[in-house]
Amino acid sequence: MLTRGEGDERLATLVNVVLKAAQMHGSSVALSDLVQLLPEGATPKDIADVFEVLPPLPGDYALKDGLLVPKLDNDLPSNDFNLRLRHSVANTQVVRWLSKVLGNREALIVAVSGSTSYNAASSRDDVDLFSVTRPQTMWFFLAKALILTRVSRVFRRSNVPIDLSCLMDEDYATRVFAKDGGALFARDALVAEVVLGQARYASLLKSAPWMKRYFPKLYERRSAPAGAQKNPWSKSSFWERCINLFLFKTLGSYIQAKATFHNHVLAREGKGLSAFRARVGPDHLIYESAKYNRLREIYEDIRPTQDGLQRNSSSYEPAPRPSSEDESR
Numbered sequence: 001m002l003t004r005g006e007g008d009e010r011l012a013t014l015v016n017v018v019l020k021a022a023q024m025h026g027s028s029v030a031l032s033d034l035v036q037l038l039p040e041g042a043t044p045k046d047i048a049d050v051f052e053v054l055p056p057l058p059g060d061y062a063l064k065d066g067l068l069v070p071k072l073d074n075d076l077p078s079n080d081f082n083l084r085l086r087h088s089v090a091n092t093q094v095v096r097w098l099s100k101v102l103g104n105r106e107a108l109i110v111a112v113s114g115s116t117s118y119n120a121a122s123s124r125d126d127v128d129l130f131s132v133t134r135p136q137t138m139w140f141f142l143a144k145a146l147i148l149t150r151v152s153r154v155f156r157r158s159n160v161p162i163d164l165s166c167l168m169d170e171d172y173a174t175r176v177f178a179k180d181g182g183a184l185f186a187r188d189a190l191v192a193e194v195v196l197g198q199a200r201y202a203s204l205l206k207s208a209p210w211m212k213r214y215f216p217k218l219y220e221r222r223s224a225p226a227g228a229q230k231n232p233w234s235k236s237s238f239w240e241r242c243i244n245l246f247l248f249k250t251l252g253s254y255i256q257a258k259a260t261f262h263n264h265v266l267a268r269e270g271k272g273l274s275a276f277r278a279r280v281g282p283d284h285l286i287y288e289s290a291k292y293n294r295l296r297e298i299y300e301d302i303r304p305t306q307d308g309l310q311r312n313s314s315s316y317e318p319a320p321r322p323s324s325e326d327e328s329r
Helices: 006-023 031-037 044-053 078-101 140-155 170-178 181-191 198-206 216-222 238-268 290-302
Strands: 060-062 068-069 107-113 127-133 162-169 193-196 276-281 284-289 303-305 308-310
Touching: 006 031, 006 044, 006 060, 006 068, 006 193, 006 290, 031 044, 031 068, 031 216, 031 238, 044 170, 078 107, 078 162, 078 193, 107 198, 127 140, 127 170, 127 198, 140 162, 140 238, 140 284, 170 198, 181 216, 181 290, 193 198, 198 216, 216 238, 238 276, 238 284, 290 303
Parallel strands: 127 162
Antiparallel strands: 060 068, 107 127, 107 193, 162 284, 276 284, 303 308
């Protein structure tokens, strides 16, 4: 167990941040998951002790059956956690099916992110997909994925919308993961459920040692070697690069225009927090919502220093994240 005093304050800061973020979605938090975010030596009892001792923390949450659950009309819906867990498992299976149908000619990594990766998906959430492709093939992969997701809805292979929210090629991913992107990006990356490219994803995390400063236990577990990498495909051909550039110019322009129109509709309906922007480039497509930016601000409270956690750290350039506007933490 951690010593009291400064250890309590650090635990309190982290628990408070996680609950603030979870409260935005009314979701529960398992103590077993929360303890993975803490330094070595921390236990669920440490969290429970801090939760009970420090008055500012509980807010609209209470401890029940190993969960921190929201209080709704004096009811503690622990069953909601199990229901969200079942939704998350089902959503992951949908992405496994999609990954298998798409094959691995372009994709090096396919993972589930967002609320599903946090085991907190509700029946209203989309399935957020994160993927890394071979260099200069991302838009070709996106076009194939868009067609297949539409076909799957028509033939009712999946009743859950698949959100292609964060895609990038390998060169872009290497640059993004190499620099400190903040606590929220680190946590999103470390909980992503990989369905294709386990070894390559572990290697990508290994190239991002800055994440260990935020969540040391979780980083060590997820960045451990996962076997040999398999990449039977060579670099993109001339024609693949041409097609990829053409799709970036055409499909990319359509996506940006659609996002602009959608945001106007959301603004008229007073749903500004759901507004998002599409970050588009030849090597990436990333949707960032206003809600996600708010979550990033909340997570800034746990930016680490050599002495522990600090509040309101100096500015940094936020990295894009492997998730979309349905994040649950």
